[in-house]
Amino acid sequence: MTVTHPILDQIAAALEPYGLVQRGGIVFDEVNVPSPLIRGSHFRSVVLVGHFGSSIWPHFVRWREDHPGAQDPLDTWSREVLTAVAARFGATAVFPSDQPYLPFQQWAMCAEGLNTSPLGILIHPQYGLWHAFRGALLFDHVLDLSSGGPQRHPCDDCRDRPCLSACPVNAFSIDGYDVVRCRGHLASGEGDTCITGGCLARRACPVGHEHAYSAQQMRFHMHAFAKA
Known part of the structure; x- marks a missing residue:
């Protein structure tokens, strides 16, 4: 789905200094993508956050130089960044490594219309296999998200x-x-x-x-x- 809600322009600006970008969003419904129950609360919308190529790498490397002993450093960096961003916009940050695992791949396929490659990794028609989702921002209200439709499956050609x-x-x-x-x-x-x-x-x-x-x-x- 293509994100059009005005608040997401502000979120995009907050993510940009870290090489992160919005990766589409979903309004949950009980038929197609049900609302997740997390920490006792249901949510209405989700905005996925990730990167293309090596856009995050220099920002992560600088952070890691200041945190040489960090465990699971990339996950720790992602949590630090997205938790702070979520707090600014009244959202809840969640991550692919959270347990019980959340359906990030399903969310990604719905949000950006992506398809699975023969390697099991989601493939992007422009960036191929060189992208990732670092987390997501959950909102307890409905955001104005318009559908962008499915992407072309590069593997078909x-x-x-x-x-x-x-x-x-x-x-x-x-x-x-x-x-x-x-x-x-x-x-x-x-x-x-x-x-x-x-x-x-x-x-x-x-x-x-x-x-x-x-x-x-x-x-x-x-x-x-x-x-x-």
Whole structure:
């Protein structure tokens, strides 16, 4: 859904210094996307927050230099930033790592009309696989959100599906993602190329390759995944 409520111009301005952007919004209804019950309260609207490419990276790196011992540093940074933004606008901040897990992928597919790639990651028609959702702002009232409709599915035009053949241990297939095989490869010492340069399957996708994460950001994510 395309966000049109005037308050979101102010939210966008509050997010911009961190390289974050609004990623669409939803007005909850009990038929399509039901209102979540969180901390005993139901909410009426949600605005998703995330980034494209490496827009957040320099801001996160500067924060991390001042917080060298932070646990789960990217999640901690996201919580710090979005909790403060939420407080300014009377919203409640929630995050993909919250438990019980919230349906972030469903929200994202409804909000931006995205589709799932063969790797299981949501693919954006412009940015490909190089984007993420860092959190969401929940409101207890209805925001004026107009529907933008579904996006074109980039994978429909991709016959070769290089993402499914690039993994050195064939962790990805039409049947799904073998996370145990992937982690085993990274831990074996033979996965250094994946750890230092980023997931080969993800990098093989031709969509939005010019927006790929920086080398430093790829290493950060791969190291975090390998240690999880």
